[in-house]
Amino acid sequence: MNASPVDVDLALVGGGGAASLVLAALDRHGPPGLRIAVIDPVHKRGQDRTWAFWGTPGTDLDPMLSASWSQVEVVTPAGRRVLALDPLRYAMLRSAPVYDRAAEAEERLGAVRFGAAAGALDDDGERVLVRDVDGAALVRAGWVLDSRPRAPRRPGRTSWLQHFRGWWVETDGPTFDPGRAVLMDFRTPQPARGVSFGYVLPVSDRYALVEYTEFSPALLTDEAYDTALRGYVDLLGLDRAALRVREVENGVIPMTDGPFVARPSPRVVRLGTAGGATRPSTGFTFSAMHRQAEQVARALAAGRPPLPRPAYPGRHRWMDAVALRALDRGRVGGVEFFARLFDRNPAERVLRFLDGATTVAEDLAVMRSSPLLPMTGAVVGDAVGRLGGRLRRDRAPAPVSGAGSRRP
Template sequence: MYDTEVAVVGGGAAGLSLAHRLCAPPPGARGPRVTVVDAPPGPLRPPERTWCYWEVPGGEYDGVLAASWDRLRVHGADGAEVTGRPGPLRYKMMRSGAFEQLVGARLAATPAADRLTAVVEDVRALPDGAEVRGVTPEGGPLRLRARWVFDSRPLPALPPARTTLLQHFHGWFIRTERPEFDPTTADLMDFRTPQPDHGLSFGYVLPLSPYEALAEYTEFSAAPLDEAAYHRALRRYLAEVRALGPYRITASEQGVIPMTDARFPRAAGPRVFRIGAAGGATRPSTGYTFAAVQRQTRAIATAFHQGRTPAPPPPHSARSRLMDAVLLRALDSGRIDGADFFTGLFRGVPMERLLRFLDGGTRLREDLSIGLHTPVRPMLRTVAELPRLRRRPPARPART
């Protein structure tokens, strides 16, 4: 006997998106009873954070966006500027709290959806389902039996990989005394920052008004910095590169995203599946996750509503994963200059096509054309090297 038909472990982007889609079947289809198990406030529930993605206007979350832009800019290490419009796509920014409030309200209005709070310690396979085991905030046991379980909790350790870098960043929401920002243009990558020997670094500025912006310092490298180093890098970037006048910090955020060519197993049991970053939704070459989570959860819900096994599909194609593996290895080996690599792509490829490429939405012919705007010889050398490299467990724990 089951307590619920579907249990979703984790109330972040992946868990809430899946629960919402399962509870909104198309006409004539049956929706399941869904129970979302949220972690209680504390270290297992991440602080509010920013998610960015690109799509055409009119998306299902447009009503809660913090901002969006149809003009994007990249600065090379030499200061050369590349600006373009990715139309019909827009670059969109959303705060996790706004998303959780919107989807949480939709679930609260759905009779077939329940939400529980507990620390999940284990998910055990049963002959025709699985049992979620944990501890409630009051200290009591949680035993929840379900026909299907979808687990979005971070993995305790990353799977073996040939290359693992970390995308780590620290950002400030700032307010200036005078108008400093162009709200029509988002700065995706500004490489006028000191570059590490292996990997890359850049500034990232999302203007919210002429006086407000989210400014981040980001690195793709082997290990995170300490907080003081992030602060020094941000102050230097804002003062020396952006020549910003007086400002005050109104909020901050930081994160560490694994960039790896590891294989993420999506099945943890016959009826237990991993979703979100734990299921490989993070794009290895960019760190973007939200758009892939939406594709993944949409496919799971569609399969369920059509009476098929709701197994998560691969969030990224085999061709995309191979190209990402080549890029990660080339960056980590120092074979290519990361700043020059990305600047060259934005300079040589139409911005709309490049964003589709970074989201895995281009055809083979387009991929080959884009490849001609990369350092061909070192990339081909890396392609030849990959089959000889062993996959090894990373020395660092998984952190998201």
């Protein structure tokens, strides 16, 4: 244990995907001589997750991709639709090369690593004192980037989860089309409340990630996930006896209109899901984390505070809240909602919308493609909910002076 805290310019609290992307971006763009600390009890290594995202080719991520596709399929009980994504592409990135690149960047940057869980972040407006969970001072930093998971500031009016299980499967003979991914296959049995789909991300004609996903309020049991995956494999017409499951992936991602606080104190900035990088309507996070990392590094290189822009425009967060409310209240079916989205818009527009990159005119076109009357009801319900929440907060008693405490 250090007798006194280490002084640095920047402390990364949490060492997962968000911090790994920041380290790599700082290695490329950051100012020379920046003093950096990384504080996390686990030094991430190996394959513990897979990120799928869309974007244009020619980025720093290209050398690390496991696969990418210029065509994807969206499948409903009514039929199969093949979507050409050009000039975008759908890509798969596994965690091991991301962590390896971050470790190399960390070494080149001369970062100091603390293998401890961070506790309180005491921000006096000039520096931030990072303590461990026992209260011992670890680091005094000019800025802290905190990517630890945390709940929104207050519960959302709608709180769902994207939860999934995937099998990395291998076959002896050619089975998959490596030139095309299955983005969403809605032929899976639909839950009573929510929407489910399968997808297939082929790395080669004999190796692919086959996954079952739900957007719904509650998790399933282990047996239920496996049953759903077995059913989806059968639906694809694959011989389960001939498949070898090489790895299993699980995940849970929040889908909520609850507000995440991106800057809880003057010199603490939250990244990743805690900083609003997760799209409430889909659970997609990676592209926003990558943007945040680039913005942080370029800001520091220019001598500016490391403050990334909001991950998504405010109007998109409102549209997500409305869509979640409509799905949660059963005003619109999930299969119908997503099928119409892809049927009535160019695929490239849908993907840019889901990534928060569309114009207002394109957003209006996306809105027109949704079921009008159910969504209008959801808009009204959302407005009433927002007004009610504001009135409740206005009527709440003021906190007693001196009774609060500073929290990380």
